[in-house]
Amino acid sequence: MVAGPTSAGPGKDRLRLWIRLLRASRTIEAELRERLKKEFDTTLPRFDVMAALYRSPEGMLMSDLSRFLLVSNGNVTGIVDRLVSEGLVTRARRNGDRRTSMVRLTEEGSRSFAAIAAAHESWVGELLGNVSEDEARRLAGMLKSFRSNWEGRE
Amino acid sequence: MVAGPTSAGPGKDRLRLWIRLLRASRTIEAELRERLKKEFDTTLPRFDVMAALYRSPEGMLMSDLSRFLLVSNGNVTGIVDRLVSEGLVTRARRNGDRRTSMVRLTEEGSRSFAAIAAAHESWVGELLGNVSEDEARRLAGMLKSFRSNWEGRE
């Protein structure tokens, strides 16, 4: 998925775009993952879950998390399990529906996330430093329209 | 890694760009993965390795593959193991240096890859259909310059 086109012809530009998109995101992702590990002894998936919860102080259902993060249900189960065992997150039983539980950041989780998020944002600024703010806005605009054309398709 | 910025301020545009980039590539990647599984009973990592080998008929070392695909050494070992056991790839011992072996596509691997690659390219064309060819070229250009500013940094 990271190799170049294997032949010339129509559709080539989109394929090339896809490959560059993928290489760029893999490169950045690898760097962020490494720093999260080294500086905060955590992982990208844990960070993702905490970021989602940080935006929803009232909590999120497992299925909310899975939908929002674009990963499978079973996946979220494991990550939340680990965050719970680390004391960063809680699963609160609900009165209404006993199948579900509200997942929330703990005090410690919230404090911990705030620190990591600050570093994370500055890392992204650094890693994308070669992209001007203006270019960043334009690129983001293109990617937004692309995404909205896609989400919830089938 | 898929959530939005948690506050407003400078560096916001780059963070937003990064999040959109990541969401876009995850969405496309998930769709391609699913189709590869359903239509060809294979996976993205296997496809990646085969794509790299297809471009190098003379073969590649394990470390070449790992460097090119931006994944760890140990990772490639497992994927190549599976491809070998499926008869799609061979490890040829070398006379010169007995630590290394040349990894090559087999006849079958090559035939198999060509078919998958054709479908893959048309899928990407479809999935990026909302991006005009012109826009694709511009976006790819920006991503290229970004990448080259980055590769082999440290």
Place this chain on the structure above:
DNA sequence: CTATGAAACTTTAAGCTTGAAATAATTTCC
């Protein structure tokens, strides 16, 4: 009520991924 189906979640098996440790072969340097 109560069965039937749907919904929310967990479990499982297989595979991907990493970083670190272990192996083996080669190169370098006295």
Place this chain on the structure above:
DNA sequence: GGAAATTATTTCAAGCTTAAAGTTTCATAG
């Protein structure tokens, strides 16, 4: 030549990831 460092690869443990199957709970229609 032989010790020491380097290089190429594999192995390992832990964690991430998915799809599919299983469990529990809820909703609904008789």
